[in-house]
Amino acid sequence: MSDFDVDVGTWEAFADAATAVRKAVFVEEQGVSEAEELDGNDSDAVQFLARDGEYPVGTARLxxxxxxxxxxxxxxxxxxxxGDGVGTALIRAVEDAAxxxxxxxxxxxxxxHVEPFYEQLGYETVSDEFEExxxxxxxxxxxxxG
Known part of the structure; x- marks a missing residue:
């Protein structure tokens, strides 16, 4: 498992890098529409960006x-x-900020398909399956x- 730097910041600071990661994963890989992915809620959120050197490899928002x-x-x-610890590093940073x-x-x-990943981090499923x-x-x- 590698160590990845996770930076915490604003949408203004991370928009380009976070958008690049989200487009690669959600739009290109999973077929989510760009309009649905970029929902207008980013400027109200705390943003998280994981980098490998300068290259943005992961993102999340709170x-x-x-x-x-x-x-x-x-x-x-x-x-x-x-599988390299990027997701775990992101979630830990989100939890600390929260x-x-x-x-x-x-x-x-x-x-x-990522429910087991979150379960390992202590999250509990509280609903039936639904589509989004x-x-x-x-x-x-x-x-x-605390």
Missing amino acids: RFPDPSVGKVERVAVREPYR RDDGATALKLHAQT AGIPHVKMRKRLN
């Missing part, structure tokens, strides 16, 4: 629809980097300890 429950969204890791912002829990919509952007998902949740 929003607070409810002040005490953060919502993890748009988690994407470029295909060659999956705790710092006073969140007591996190929720997310996970594609069903034409892809099967489940809702997951995790309590954050």
Whole structure:
């Protein structure tokens, strides 16, 4: 497992790099429409960017629809980097930032094929399967300890 730097910042700072990763994963690889992927909520979110050197390899965002429950969204890791710890590093950074912002829990919509990844990190499935952007998902949740 490699160590990846995960930077925390704004959409203004990370837009180009985060968009490149999300387009590669969601639009090109999974066939999600660009309009659905770039949903207009990015400037309201805390952004996370994982890099290998200067190359952006993963991204995520954190929003607070409810002040005490953060919502993890748009988690994407470029295909060659999956299984290298990028996703784990991103989620840990999101959890730390959410705790710092006073969140007591996190929720997310996970594609069903990555449900085991989130379970390993302590997330629990709290819904039946549903479809989002034409892809099967489940809702997951995790309590954050102080």
